[in-house]
Amino acid sequence: MPLVKNKRKREINHMKVLFLDESGDHDLINIDPDYPIFVLVCCIMSSEHEEKVLTPNLDKLKEDTFGNKKIVLHLAEYTRDGKGYEKLRDKDSRIKFYVGLNKIIKETEFNLLACIVDKKEHIKHYKNALDPYILSLEVILERFILFLRDNKEKGIVIAESRDPQLDNQLNLAFLDLKIRGTRFLRPIDIADNITDFRIKKKEENIAGLQLVDSVITPIGRKYLNRKNFYLNYDVIKGKFRKHACGKYKGYGLIILPRK
Numbered sequence: 001m002p003l004v005k006n007k008r009k010r011e012i013n014h015m016k017v018l019f020l021d022e023s024g025d026h027d028l029i030n031i032d033p034d035y036p037i038f039v040l041v042c043c044i045m046s047s048e049h050e051e052k053v054l055t056p057n058l059d060k061l062k063e064d065t066f067g068n069k070k071i072v073l074h075l076a077e078y079t080r081d082g083k084g085y086e087k088l089r090d091k092d093s094r095i096k097f098y099v100g101l102n103k104i105i106k107e108t109e110f111n112l113l114a115c116i117v118d119k120k121e122h123i124k125h126y127k128n129a130l131d132p133y134i135l136s137l138e139v140i141l142e143r144f145i146l147f148l149r150d151n152k153e154k155g156i157v158i159a160e161s162r163d164p165q166l167d168n169q170l171n172l173a174f175l176d177l178k179i180r181g182t183r184f185l186r187p188i189d190i191a192d193n194i195t196d197f198r199i200k201k202k203e204e205n206i207a208g209l210q211l212v213d214s215v216i217t218p219i220g221r222k223y224l225n226r227k228n229f230y231l232n233y234d235v236i237k238g239k240f241r242k243h244a245c246g247k248y249k250g251y252g253l254i255i256l257p258r259k
Contacts (some may be wrong), residue, residue: 002005003008003166004033005145008073013188015046015047015153015154015155015156015195016044016046016047016147016148016151016153016154016156017044017046017047017050017114017155017156017157017158017208018042018043018044018140018144018153018156018157018158019042019043019044019045019050019158019206019208019209019211019212020040020041020042020157020159020160020212020254021040021042021159021160021209021212021213022038022039022040022041022133022216023038023039023041023216023217023218023219023220024038024039024137024162024220025035026038026132027132028119028122028129028131028132031119031120034222035224036051036118036119036120037116037117037118037119037220037223037224038117038119038132038133038136039114039115039116039117039136039216039219039220039223040114040115040132040133040136040137040140041112041113041114041115041212041215041216041219042113042114042144042212043110043111043112043208043211043215043239044110044111044112044113044144044147044155044241045108045109045110045111045208046109048157049108049109050103050207050208051108053108053109054104054108054207054208054211054247055207056252057104057107057108058073058207058210058211060103060120060130061097061100061101062167064096064100065087065088065093065096065097065100066084066085066087069086070085070205072202072203072205072210073200073210073213073214074210074213075213075214075216075217076217077105078097079229079230080092097171097232098231101214101230101231102231102232102235104211105211105214105215105231105232105235105236105239106232106235106238108219110209110211111239111240111241111252112215112236112239112240112241112252113140113143113144113147113240113241113252113254114219114240114252114253114254115135115136115139115140115254115255115256116218116219116220116223116254116255116256117132117135117136117253117256118223118256118257119132121257122256122257126257127258132170133170133173134173135256136256137170137173137174137177138177138182138183139181139254139256141157141177141185141190141194142184142185143192143241143254144157144181145185145189145190145193145194147241148193148194149193149194153181154194154195155193155194155195156194156195156196156197156198157194157197157198157210158194158198158199158200158206159172159197159198159199159200159203160199160200160201160202160209160212160213161200161202167199168170170199171197171199172175174197177190178190178191188227190211214231215231215236215239218231218233218236219233219236219253223255237250240253
């Protein structure tokens with residue numbers, strides 16, 4: 001029995017993992033004028049790299065800054081020095097933390113996929129506009145599978161839990177894609193390339209989910225022409241999946257509706 005478990009662990013360690021998170025809501029009726037977009041972003045990396053490189057690097061940054069590696073990094077809270085992040089009110093500690101976080105983002109081996117849905121334009125273009133989350137998920141998974149094929153690898157998806165109802169909707173959306181496929185992929189393409197789909201809670205302290213949480217808001221703010229004060233967007237931009245010619249828009253960064 002242990003041999004079977006060890007074999008399974010080795011197989012997982014050689015897989016690519018897509019860590020998935022969102023920014024903004026997918027409400028197409030009551031659109032927030034301050035943030036009228038929905039952004040779905042994923043970081044793709046090997047599970048081995050996440051375990052052996054990203055996790056210990058994040059743990060060290062947390063220990064050095066907060067004295068506690070169990071704290072779960074959440075951009076909406078640490079940029080506001082929220083509960084648990086009070087040490088960032090000290091200027092020197094804050095500077096050191098962001099220098100360290102930018103360094104981790106730069107040195108971690110991952111590829112970014114992001115889909116931005118401009119909700120106002122979306123409902124203008126389509127009479128029966130699709131739910132931005134479902135639409136974005138389809139776009140992201142298509143490119144993830146292309147990435148897996150290019151690298152001759154299998155993959156799993158790990159999404160951050162929201163609430164029970166939304167988690168159920170997400171599970172059903174993924175199941176629906178496995179049944180009907182997408183415009184460019186057959187159901188068997190999804191089933192053969194993505195071996196597992198998991199939803200994990202924030203408190204499980206998963207490094208890959210904390211990484212994607214840290215880069216997603218800067219991507220949304222950049223689209224809205226807003227300044228990013230804490231994280232270096234040029235470093236983030238360099239992580240987007242690219243075409244051989246170096247182009248990343250349409251390959252790693254998809255903006256909908258297309259202009």
